[in-house]
Structure formats: C-alpha cells, structure tokens
Amino acid sequence: MAINVLAVILFAIISQTIHHPTVQLILNILIMASLGLGLFFFFATSVGVLRFPDFFTRLHAAGKGDTLSTILILLACSLFSLKSAKTLDQTTILAAIKILLIINFIFIGSPTATHALIEAGYNSEIDPWENNATRN
C-alpha cells in the first residue's frame, strides 16, 4: 500500500512540473531504465524456466521473474503515457493511475497463482531434485 501512496505523490509532482526540461530528461531516463530492467528480468525468467532442473525450481523462477518484470514495464508505460500526453488534463492522469491499479492487481494475483501451482505440485507428490539426479 505504501508504494501506491509514493507513486501517487510522484505523479502529482510530475504533473505540476512536466514542462520543465530537466524533469523531461529525468522521466526519459526513468522510463528507459525501468524498461531495460523489465526486459532483462523477462529474459532471466525465460532462461531460468529453461535451465532449471525440476518443477519447483522452474516455478520459482517463473513466479518471481514474471511479476517483477511486468510491474517494471507497466511502470514505464504509465510514465511514458504521462510524458507523451500533449495536454496534461485529468484524463491522462487517470489513465496513468489505472495502469498503477493494474500493477497492484498483478502484484497480488501473480504470486498467489504461483503458490497455487506449487501447492498442487506438492500435493501430487512431485519429488524435488537432488544434486546428482538427472533432470526431470
């Protein structure tokens, strides 16, 4: 919940000072950074899913990696929509805040889903990997 408050304050500051060149510059850097990190984490997740030996480890990678990278990319999108909006009226801010809501939704939903998958795997007795066994 704290992050949301922070984000809303951040958006309020940005919306006031949007036209100042330096703020434009910072926004650009921020968007590029979050996009880059997001894509990097996506890449890491897919490598993890492919490389990890068994069911649980793969899910560990998929669960965490997915959530973080989606949040980062969505953050970038909301900032970008703020930056590129021609007239900064109420609707564009509303659009950015909606993307924040989506971020919240994924923040809650994605880990729960991963937890459900792992619990189901655990209940159906998939044996975890020991260090010398072959991949399964």
Next chain:
Amino acid sequence: MLLGIETLLLILVLILAVVSLWIRDLMSSVVVFGAYSFLMCLIWTGMGAVDVAFTEAAVGAGVSTVFFVAVLFNTTRRIQFNPLDLSAKIFSAILCIGTGYLLMLGLSDLPSWGDPQALVNTNVSKYYIESAYKQTKVPNLVTAVLADYRAFDTMFETCVVFIAVLGIFMLLKKDGREPLKETSAKANDNLIIRVASRFMVPFIQLFGLYVVAHGHYSPGGGFQGGVILGASLILVAMAFNIEFVKQLLSIKRMLLLAVIGVIIFAGWGLVPVFLGQSFLDYSAWAALLPGTGEIMARSHSMLAVEIGVAITVMCGMYGIYMSLVSDGRFDKGL
C-alpha cells in the same frame, strides 16, 4: 501497426495452432490454445478492432481455457487417438488444400486494405461513421452498430448464449437414472488462495460493471462485462467449493436470470411495438422515459439492452462452468 509485428504475430499464431493440435497431452494443448487466443487478441488490436480484441481476450483466452480444464477433470487427460488410416488422411489433406486454394483464389481481387474508393468503405460503413454519433449520441461506433442498428442480430446472439447454457445444462444434468461415477476433483481449502481471491473478487466485479456501463464510450459492453462478472463467480467457485458458490447464486436462479437477461433485451425492443413503432425502435422510449429526446432515448435503451446481455452472459459462463465441472450433479467438483 508495424508490418513486422503483424507478420510475426501471424506466424506465431500459426505455430501455436499447429502445436496445440499436435500435442498428445490434452492439458498442455489447452494451455497452448489459451496462448493462441491471447495472440489472436493482439492481432485484433493491431487491426484496430479493439472491442473484438477485448472479447477474444475475455472469452477466448480466459473463460474457455477454464471450461476446457473443467472438462478435462471429468474426461481422460491422455488422447486415446487411433491414428487415421491413409485414405482418411489423403481425403482430409485434399479437403484442406482445396479450401485453402479457394480462399487464396478469392483474395486475388479483393480491394486493398482500407482503400477509400472500395465499396466496402463507401457503402454502409460510411453512413455509420458519419451519422452514428448524430443519431445516437454514442461515441463508440461499434456499440452503436451492435446495440441499435443491428440490435436484432445481438438479441439473437444473446439467445445463442442462452441456448448454450440451457443445452449443456440439460444434457449433463443427471436425472438419477444412470449410476453416478466418482469425480476425481476435490475441493481445495488452501487459505492463501482463499484470502487472495476474496480480496480480488470485488475489484473484478467492479471492473466488470464498469465495462458494462462504459460500453458507450470505451471498448467493452454487455458481452465483455458479463464475461468478467461470470469469471469472478468462477474464481470464487474455484477458490472455495461449489456448495459455497451455490449459496451465492443457486442453479435454478442462474437459469432464471439467464432467461430474464434475454427477456430484458427482447422486452425492451417489444415495448415500441406496443407503442405502434417497429420492433427494437428505441426512439419510441422517448415517450416513456421522462425528459429524454429521441436521440437520448436511443443511447439510454442501448445501456438497458447491454445490461440484459451482461446478465445473460454472466449466468451463462457461470452455468456452463458449474455443469461442466460437476458433470451435471452440482454437488462436488473443482
């Protein structure tokens, strides 16, 4: 839409389609099919048909994957697939190649994409573009055409959803004559999932209602909103168990609501007939709704009609899920 992405998506969709047919394990082919629907949704957005993309995402990717999984619980997971003998293979190959060739042949002299002189853009669609907003005050053209100009079609589409629900319900409902076989699914009582879903469901339903109400201004409408509402009920059914959900909305009430949804739509169109106008002519409602001109009467009735659709679709998705998952017994199941 960058050309590159379009072709990339089309190729990916093709691969996914072939893979989902090729895999022998049904569960994974269902997952691949879900992915296929998501990509189709991206292609629709690329082509600018956002409403269709929304529906494809909600129905194609979301709900039908859930239905497939529910069905898999009551049928086998592995395909017992006796390979076709050679003649059947050749025959179907010829059939597919023939249809493909015919489709290609037809393409050769179609008008190019969006070219202004082609009849397809000058004939009916130009009229809609120019006069839809003037006549119905509804910025989202798709909903205007859907709910007013061709409302008769949409009414029958809602009937199709209703028939689907009723058909599945009637066919699967056990009438006590056949012996009941034990279903493999057992309700889960995982606390974390329950808490998370109990937290999320209200927001989902709120979003569903928003989509229904907001159909006039942004992509969405009765159908997509109904699916989201139905999905929320299914989420509750999955998180808790069927008994819990049945207290929320019993099967009899579900069927009743499904019919009432269609009756709202058809009834709304019938009133103008009593007032002497033609069926589904919303301007007749101007007389009944206080203080609305003919044009505003149209947009309000479109909303009413969308609500009817949403109710039927919500009960439809929920009903189908309940029938499939409990194989017609409505007592235990996922």
Next chain:
Amino acid sequence: MSMINQLPFYVVGIPLFTALIIGVLAIVQPKLVRLTGLVGIISGAYASLTLFLTVQQSGTKYYTFGNWPAPYGIEYSVDTLNALMILLIYAVSLLAYVYSLRSVIIEIPSNKHGYYYTLYFLLITGLIGITITGDAFNLYVLYEICALSSYALLASGGKRATLATFYYLLIGTVGACFYLIGVAYLFIKTGTLNMGQLFEHIPSIYFTSSILVAFIFINVGLFIKMALFPLHGWLPNVYTKAPISTTCLLAPLGTKLSIYILIRFYFHVFGPEYVFQVLNIQPFMVWLATLAIIVGSVYAIFHTNYRSTIAFIIVAEIGYIIGGLWIGHPDSIAASIYHILADSLMTLSLFMIAGTVLFYLKSEKTSAFALTFRQLRITSISLVVVFASIVGIPPTSGFFSKMYLIKGAFAMGHYQFIVALLFSSLASLFIFFRLFEAYFYSKPPEPAPSIIKEDRLFTLPMIGVSTGIILLGVTFNYWFSVISRIIPVGLR
C-alpha cells in the same frame, strides 16, 4: 404501424417470446409449459396464415427493425416464396408439437421437459427467422440458433444420440462456417449485407474470382447442411438415434431450410443469369442430383431398420429437389419448390409412424410392421398414404411433383434424371411392399393380437398429415399458380 404490417415481426416474435416465457415457466411453474406452447404455436400459425394471404393480395411486404432504412438496419422482405415456406414451417411444427406432447413424456426424463420445450420453440424461431430474413448475416445468426438448439434437442436422447449429434455438430459447424466465409467475401466486394442491395451490386462484378469463390463456399456450406449426396453422411446416423419428438420437427424442416436458402441466393442474390448462364455447371449438378437419388434409394433398400430407411429416402428426396432446381426449366423449378412442401409432410408422417411403432411395439424391424398392420389402425392407414405419395400414386402430392419434374427434365433433355426418378419410385414401392408382405403373408400370432387403441395425441396429427398430403395433391393447380409467380422472369 397497423397490425397488418407488423405481421413479419409477429411471425418471428411469437415463437421467440413463447420460448422465453416457457424458459421462465420451466423453473417457476412447470405445469403451464405445455399450455403456453400450444397457445404460442396456434397464434403463430394464425399470423403466418394472414401473412401468406396478405402477401398474395398486396405483394412483397417490407419490415425494418428499429426503423433504420434498408441497408443500414436489418430488413425483412416477405414475398410469396418465404410466406409459403413460413406457412409450411408452422403447419409442420404445429403437428409435430401436438405429437410431441405425448412422445416427450415417453422419451425425455420429466424434470427436463420445460428446458426441452424452451429449446423446441427457439428452434422454431430460428427456422422461421431464416426463412423470413432479408439480411445475409442475420440469416447466419439464426442459422446458429437453429443449429445449436437442434444439437441440444437431438443429443437429449441418451448416450448414442449424443455421439451421433457430436459428428453432426462438427460437420454442421463446418457448413455454417463455409456459408459465413461466402457471405464475408460478398460483403468485402459489395459493402452491404442486405440481400436486395447485394442483388443490385453483384451483376457489376460477375466475372471476378471472389464472386465465384463466394458462390462455391455458400453452395458447399448449404450442401453440407442439406445432406446432398456426397456430404450426407451425418443424416442417417443422427436421425436413427435421436429422440422421435425432435426428429419429427427437425427432419422435415432442417434440410428443406437449406434448400430454401439456396433458392433465395440463386434467384434473389446471385440472380438466375449468373447461376444458369455464367457458370455452366448445370450438367454436373443434375448428375450430382441423379447420383443422390440413386444412392439414396439403393441404401434405403439395403437397410432393414425402419428409421435408417427413411433417412435414406430423405437423402433421395433432396436429390429430387436439387435436380429439379438445377434443370432450370420453369416446370421443374416449380415442381421442386412444390416438392419441398410435399416432402416435408411426407417426412413428418414417416417419422410419426416410426414413433408410434416404436412406442407401442418397441421395435423397428420389418417384423414389427406385421403387427402394426394388425394392431395399429391409424398408423397403418397413414403408412399406406405416405408411401403412396413417395411412390407417386395419383391422388397424393408426390405424384404431381414427380410428374412435373419429369416434364421439365424431358424438356431440357436430362434423361438420366428421369431414369433416376423412376428407379427411386420403384425402390420405395419395393420398401413398402416388403413391409406389407411381412403382414399379409405371415401367420397371425397365436393369441390373436388385440387392436391397440392409439393415443389421441398421436392419431390426430397423423390424420392431419395424411389429409394434408392428399389435399396438397388435389389442390395442385392452386399451388402451381402460386409458385410459378416466384420464378424470376429470366427463367420463365
């Protein structure tokens, strides 16, 4: 708008709202279901009769929904052809409904009757919607309603019916999809979905390939749904296993509707010049129809199970109608349209007989018919009448349509079609006498079987259909004059 020009809506609206009311009553007050159904179907039939008469006097009636002008909204145009078909649909569904009041109690578990009748009336709405609509896409939507409700109704007959209906579902969906692709191509080229406007735009693009592809797709799609010869595999399988109360409604009308759509597209969308002059596939199509008749009759002979024999007779009768249509002579086209009327009544009567024999004597083998002639009075009379009509004995309607088919075929020099017609009449004669000889030359079983008093709800529709078959025949002149007004001037 006065009552008269609301008629096109009433004809569709009444069964739709009956279905919805029955849907509510099925849950709230199941006892009232049958009564509402009866009231609905009778008022609908009355509306269709007045519609037919008004169309006869004052020509085509138009009705726009949401009073948007034609190409922008959906428009109904009711001329003699669809007024006639609607009258046929109501006649058949009224009789099938009365028959189903008793047969549903026997076949369908009691807690599902309400749902069964809701789907029943939605099917009727779909059937009528298809016949009356003047909009190509609206026709597809109603086709979906028909298809879906018929899948549900057909599959409600137990395990084997469900599997057979699954195959029908697969093939039926392919057919409907082909039809939609065809309409899509037409839409892309002409920008409109209204049949009237399509008719104006199409002549300008006669020689483009997309019109040819659209024609092929629509044709093949409809051939699948009407079970024409090479694509008829699903029909016998489904109609032998499905419950009788459904087949009584679906068998007579299901396949005939697709033929009606074909006629509507040939005459009022593509135009007869395109169909008969631009594409010269007439000999091929007449040969296809001839094959359909011969294969249908041969299979009908080799099957001993009564319902599969009828199914193949239907396949042969479809060959009659398509052959008559494609011969192109005004007599044979009028005869094929007349044969749609005659054949629906015949199929309805055949399935009612199958029903009573199945319910009372519990078997469908030819030996069961030995007992039918001894015990079930009305059933044997209607069996004689219906087979007289199939064979083509004069007073019945089968004779007249066959006569005019042969007349048209001879005028256009399709002799193989005449040979096929005669072969199928003799085949059906053989089938009837196989049943009759089982009775006439068999020793009566020892305890002389008592006459079974058939239920009034079975005998009433049966007598109705048999008199219908004979009446349709005797008043052939009137129907012939009505139908010959349908044939566009180009072919007359």
Next chain:
Amino acid sequence: MTNFTTILLTICIPIIGAFMIYLFGKKPNQREAASFATAFVLFGCVLKLFNPGKINGQTLQLIELFPGVSISFFYDHLSVVFAFVASSLWIVTTLYSIGYMRGTNERNQTRFYMCFALALSATMGVAFSANLLTLYIFYELLSISTYALVGHQQNADAQFGARKYLIYLFGGSIGLALPAMIIIYQITGTLDFNYSGIVPAYFNPTMLLALLLMFLYGFGKAGLMPFHAWLPGAMVAPTPVSSLLHAVAVVKVGVFSIIRVLTGIYGVDLMQSLKFNGVVCGIAAFTVITASLIALYQDNLKRLLAFSTIGQLAYIIMGVGLASSLGVTGGILHIVMHAFGKITLFFCAGAIYVTTKKKYISEMDGIGKQMPITLSAFFIGALSVTGLPPTGGFISKWMMLQGAMDANLTIIMIVYLVSSLLNACYFFPIIYKAFFKDPATESHGIKEAPLNCLIPPMITAACSILLFFNYRIFTTIIHGVTGGL
C-alpha cells in the same frame, strides 16, 4: 338423369356395394345378396348407355388437376362395349363365386367380395375415362385392388404369384407408362383422346416409336410377350378371380388402354404414315405364335387357359393394329367373343376343381363321363375361343381375317390361320381325353359340380352361341368407332 350421372353412377355403385358388403361382413347371405344387387344395378346403368343413338362426344370434367389436364369422363362406342361385357359377366361371376367359395370354403370371403367390387369400379373408370391421366389413375387403382385378390390364399406360392404380379404391373406402369404419358403431355400440352390423334406428325419418329413401345409394354396388363409372365403366375388366385379378372376385366383393361393409345393418342392415319402398325402387328403376331406354342405342352389346366388368353389378347391388338375398318371392328368384337368363351372355360376348370380337386389335364381322363354338363360347356367355350362356326368367336376371327386381307398383310393372315390351328391343337386333346378315354380310377355315377357352379358356365356357353346369330347388336355400335376410319 343425364348420361354423365349414369357414368359417375357406374363408378360409384361398386364402391357403395363394397361398403355394403363390408357392413354385412358377418352375415354371408346378406353379403352375397348385396354383391348380387350391386352387379345388377351396375348392369342396369350400363344398359341405359348401351344404345347407339345416345353416344356423343362431349366430356364431363370433374376436377382440374393441372393446367390442360383434368379428371374427365366421356363415353364412346369402345367404352360402352367394354363396360357392357365387364358388368354383364360380373353378375354371372358373382353367382359362380358364391358356389366356388362355399365349395372350397375359403377364408375371409368379405375381403374377397370387397376387392372384387373395387376392381369392377376401377374397370368402369378405365372404360369411361376421357384422357390418358384418368385412365392411368384407374389403371393403378385396378392393380392395387386386384393385388389383394391374387394373393388371397396368403400362402407361400400366393405370395410369389402376387409379388410377380406386382413387379410386372407396377414396374411396367410406373417405369414405362408414366414417363411416356408425361412426355406426351410435355409435347402436346394435353392428354385428351380424339380420333385424329394428338401427337404432332413432325415430332421425330424415333422418339414416337420409343414412346409407342413404352406404352405397349407399359400397360403390362395386355400381356404382350416379354411382359406376360405375371398372367400364368396369377393363376394361383381362386378361380372366380382368374375367370372374371384374368380373362375379362384386368387383361381387357390392358388391351383397352393400348387401343385408346393407338386410336386416341396416335391416331390411325399417323400409325399408317409412320409404318407403326407394322411394328404393332409384328409384336402381336410374335406373342400369338409363342403363346399358342407354350400352351401346347401345359399340363395345369388353368395355366393352359392363361397362355391361350395371352394369345387371344394379341389377336385383338393385331386386329386393331391392322388399321383397316374391318380389322378394328373384328378386334373389338373379339373382346366380346373371347370374354364369353374364355369365362366359360375358366368356370368349367373351377367346377372340375371344386368337385374332383383335379388341376392337371393328365388326371382328367374320362371326366366327361362323370361331369357331362360341365365338359360340354367346356367344349362350346373351346369352340368359341378357337373360332369355329356355331360360336361367336368365329365371326370376330372372320372379320379380322378380312381386315388383314383389306390391308393386304398376307403374313398376318397366315398368322391368324396358324394360330387358330394351334388353338385347336391344345383344346381338343383335352376334350377327347375327357369323353373317349375311360377314367384311370374306377368312379361310377354322375358326380356333377354344385348347382351354382354349373349354371354360370351354361349361361355363358349359351350366350356365346347366341352371339353367333345376332352379333349385329355390337357391330352397329362398333361401327361408330370404325366409321371414322
């Protein structure tokens, strides 16, 4: 009461009679009385029409079935003669069948009499129909009603006989006659009979020939050679059936329809100009010769009579085929003569079967001594069929011979003579064996057939002799037809 109401009456009376027979189903005597009464009333009506003055050409249109063709009736010379023969012999046959049925105590006799009455109503319908469609309709009804009679015994060989009957007649009529009729309707637009023929001469001759052959073999009841097998097969029926129907009503309907087609549809002059009468006479001649040859070595008496009927029918067709006025008159007269002759022979065969249960000629040595009256009636009948002086058969054959001479078709003359010789060859050995051989098993004393199996053959035998002397009653009427040539 105008002539048209009498025509409609002739068709409706047998139906009412059949209904009455059904009502009295349980009480045999009333049933027989009802059957008798119907026969008499029918004969009365036909008699009313039977004077030449009244015959005129107008037609009565009942229902207009489709444009240009309706169910319509009229009566001309040919129909009156045929109706007279059929209705008069029905009275005699009813009397005979009462004796026969009681003698062999057959089962479900009510159905027998009902079908008999329906068959007669259909025959009247054919006689008085004014166009080919009405004729075809009543032709089909006749086949249906007689099917039940042929399969009356309901045992295995009755089934086989009835099935053959069905295949030949329905196969022929639906397979050949129906399309031919429709094609004629397509070419000419109407199906009404008129003497100058309605088929346009310019139509290509091969098609017309094909249509002619379709009609000849379509109307299978006439029993032309390759399509004759149903007639011997139908002998499995009880004798009254084979006597009235298979000697008089059914087979004559076939011949009647063919004459209607030849004179009404084609017209005599078209026949001559396109040389079709040569074709017709050829087929008929072939049938006459082969039928008579097969009849030579038949052992079953009824099968022998069946083959001789096939031969005699071919005579009539040959007569009409000659297209000369005397030939046609002789042909139509032969319908009458052969009817009386052949019915006597069948009555006697039935009487022999009733009394001695003998079917085969080889067993009939010396039967003349036991049943003198029956066998003498048999003798007169045989004379009439072979065409020897004291009986009417002679006159009709004589006229046909003269007709052949007028049309100077010498081959036909030879065929006539040879076949009459053959007729004699297969009839007289029976009579010789019956009277001059002593019976194999010793059975002394006269054991005649029951009375009402005896009177009908005597009546018909007497009639055939009577006809020899005053055949003019018929010829004056027939001249109406041939007058037109």
